[in-house]
Amino acid sequence: xxxxxLIISGERAVRIARTVIVVLLALxxxxxxxxxxxxxxxxxxxxxxxxxxTALYISAANKEDISYLDLSGIDVTNGTYKDYVFCIRGNNVxxxxxxxxxxxxxxFTFEIYRAEMTTGSVPGSAIGTVLYVPHxxxxxxxxxxxxxxxxxxxxxxxxxxxxxxxxxxxDAYHDDTYSGYADTAYINQYAEPLYWHADTAxxxxxxxxxxxxxxxxxxxxxxxxxNEKQNDRETDIIYISARNSTS
Amino acid sequence: xxxxxxxxxxxxxxxxxxxxxxxxxxxxxxxxYSFNRTLGWFAANKQVTADDMSVTIYDxxxxxxxxxxxxxxxxxxxxxxxxxLNNHENAFQQNITSNTRVGALCQMKSExxxxxxxxxxxxxxxxGTITFDIIxxxxxxxxxxxxxxxxxxxxxxxxxxxxxxxxxxxxxxxHLLMFxxxxxxxxxDGPHYYYSDRVNGTYTYTFGASPDFTDSYGEHYTVTLxxxxxxxxxxxxxxxxxxxxxxxxxxxxxxxxxxxxxQTYIIANNEYFLYNSGKTLIPFLGTDHADFExxxxxxxxxxNEGDQLIGESVRYVAVLFEATANE
Numbered sequence: 001x002x003x004x005x006l007i008i009s010g011e012r013a014v015r016i017a018r019t020v021i022v023v024l025l026a027l028x029x030x031x032x033x034x035x036x037x038x039x040x041x042x043x044x045x046x047x048x049x050x051x052x053x054t055a056l057y058i059s060a061a062n063k064e065d066i067s068y069l070d071l072s073g074i075d076v077t078n079g080t081y082k083d084y085v086f087c088i089r090g091n092n093v094x095x096x097x098x099x100x101x102x103x104x105x106x107x108f109t110f111e112i113y114r115a116e117m118t119t120g121s122v123p124g125s126a127i128g129t130v131l132y133v134p135h136x137x138x139x140x141x142x143x144x145x146x147x148x149x150x151x152x153x154x155x156x157x158x159x160x161x162x163x164x165x166x167x168x169x170x171d172a173y174h175d176d177t178y179s180g181y182a183d184t185a186y187i188n189q190y191a192e193p194l195y196w197h198a199d200t201a202x203x204x205x206x207x208x209x210x211x212x213x214x215x216x217x218x219x220x221x222x223x224x225x226x227n228e229k230q231n232d233r234e235t236d237i238i239y240i241s242a243r244n245s246t247s
Numbered sequence: 248x249x250x251x252x253x254x255x256x257x258x259x260x261x262x263x264x265x266x267x268x269x270x271x272x273x274x275x276x277x278x279x280y281s282f283n284r285t286l287g288w289f290a291a292n293k294q295v296t297a298d299d300m301s302v303t304i305y306d307x308x309x310x311x312x313x314x315x316x317x318x319x320x321x322x323x324x325x326x327x328x329x330x331x332l333n334n335h336e337n338a339f340q341q342n343i344t345s346n347t348r349v350g351a352l353c354q355m356k357s358e359x360x361x362x363x364x365x366x367x368x369x370x371x372x373x374x375g376t377i378t379f380d381i382i383x384x385x386x387x388x389x390x391x392x393x394x395x396x397x398x399x400x401x402x403x404x405x406x407x408x409x410x411x412x413x414x415x416x417x418x419x420x421x422h423l424l425m426f427x428x429x430x431x432x433x434x435x436d437g438p439h440y441y442y443s444d445r446v447n448g449t450y451t452y453t454f455g456a457s458p459d460f461t462d463s464y465g466e467h468y469t470v471t472l473x474x475x476x477x478x479x480x481x482x483x484x485x486x487x488x489x490x491x492x493x494x495x496x497x498x499x500x501x502x503x504x505x506x507x508x509x510q511t512y513i514i515a516n517n518e519y520f521l522y523n524s525g526k527t528l529i530p531f532l533g534t535d536h537a538d539f540e541x542x543x544x545x546x547x548x549x550x551n552e553g554d555q556l557i558g559e560s561v562r563y564v565a566v567l568f569e570a571t572a573n574e
Contacts, residue, residue, distance in 0.1 A: 043567065049367060
């Protein structure tokens with residue numbers, strides 16, 4: 001029979017069909033997985049996380065504005081110390097370090113104690129009390145030092161040896177304080193700041209924080225004198241600093 | 248076998264063969280359209296779009312952007328972040344199910360670690376590099392990148408949503424400055440750099456000689472850009488040695504071009520740099536950047552508020568580079 005059609009017998013046809021199917025399937029299988037590594041393109045994105053900003057503030061008692069922190073009214077003829085309340089508050093801070101820097105015109109020493117607040121009457125076992133009259137109309141508040149262990153211990157960074165009321169005038173801290181000032185011979189020794197640093201950072205506990213990670217801690221700054229006998233109207237400047245710390 | 252039976256077999260055979268081919272071709276086309284730019288072998292490297300008036304052909308065969316080590320597991324395996332990069336207008340598309348991606352993902356490498364900050368994010372004072380490669384596939388003179396910033400916010404469950412049009416998003420382009428060059432400067436307070444040739448929205452990488460595209464995958468040409476988040480406003484407006492500057496300037500004292508360029512830009516675009524708690528910005532008191540000293544303390548405070556706004560609103564910052572080839 002004359003024919004120009006290709007005639008394949010049944011068995012051979014099946015074999016051809018199978019081969020073709022297998023080849024096509026193989027090609028298909030090869031095609032899909034290669035795209036998984038082929039991720040280049042016309043765009044690039046550079047990405048990085050941004051840290052949470054930390055907020056750390058110093059306030060007066062009752063978390064009121066720092067302008068209400070009033071270190072006045074010291075009468076050295078009456079007793080041996082006077083207490084003032086301040087507050088460290090903030091957000092997203094888990095540890096902070098307290099520092100003091102002050103001039104030494106008055107022969108004062110300073111101590112810092114962690115304080116508790118109470119309204120109304122003062123607990124009988126309290127050690128010292130400080131009265132604060134709030135400016136927001138709430139009831140008067142009393143702050144007290146819970147116990148001796150609540151003192152924030154620390155150390156001087158630049159005191160003259162043997163003294164806790166006078167700063168060195170010839171060390172690295174002197175150079176840092178007065179860098180750029182040409183003639184340091186004319187600096188009054190009592191104007192030279194004395195630096196005090198807490199020994200360890202204060203931890204902010206989970207129970208101190210609200211649901212937005214805000215917290216506040218009260219402290220009592222105890223201004224103590226021993227050698228002062230009269231009110232001689234000297235003035236000092238004191239800096240209280242709190243610094244975020246990782247441990 | 249009879250002819251009839253043979254014909255029947257052949258018809259069956261031809262029928263099944265034809266249907267297989269049709270299925271295969273349809274599959275190829277489907278695959279081709281969904282991975283339109285990565286389908287190299289089986290379809291043309293061209294995508295055709297048509298609108299009512301004309302047909303435009305995008306030719307994706309001339310270059311590619313490539314990141315050598317796409318092993319930033321924090322991002323490459325974070326479906327949340329990739330989804331939101333995907334959803335961002337004009338971004339970076341990730342096909343999460345098949346792990347294919349149009350676009351390269353790289354890290355804004357930060358070179359600064361702070362003793363005060365526990366997490367691995369960037370903060371005012373951070374600086375670092377952005378690096379990726381261009382692989383030319385054809386004769387090109389240069390590749391131009393359009394650069395834009397956007398932020399992803401964080402939520403309690405970790406899901407990020409784009410915040411690109413917010414005030415914080417605009418603030419990113421002012422606070423995260425990008426430069427083509429930086430010079431290391433030694434100092435007692437640690438490594439520091441002076442920056443020059445600010446990148447302002449576009450950056451063009453010019454190939455020196457004819458780019459080498461002779462091997463099948465092309466030669467890699469590395470783009471490196473330097474970014475810096477100045478901690479304080481005065482680092483951008485005063486030079487080292489000025490008593491008002493409490494840290495290091497980002498510009499060399501001898502490079503008056505770079506510093507005046509940025510300062511002119513700040514004056515014209517102060518909404519990208521300054522923030523005043525939602526109130527009207529304190530006006531710049533002057534006509535020239537030399538007048539910054541008239542009320543730079545106020546402006547400095549507003550710059551810090553801008554930093555705070557970024558930190559509070561944005562969890563991730565992303566810089567998008569969209570490239571086009573110039574032949």
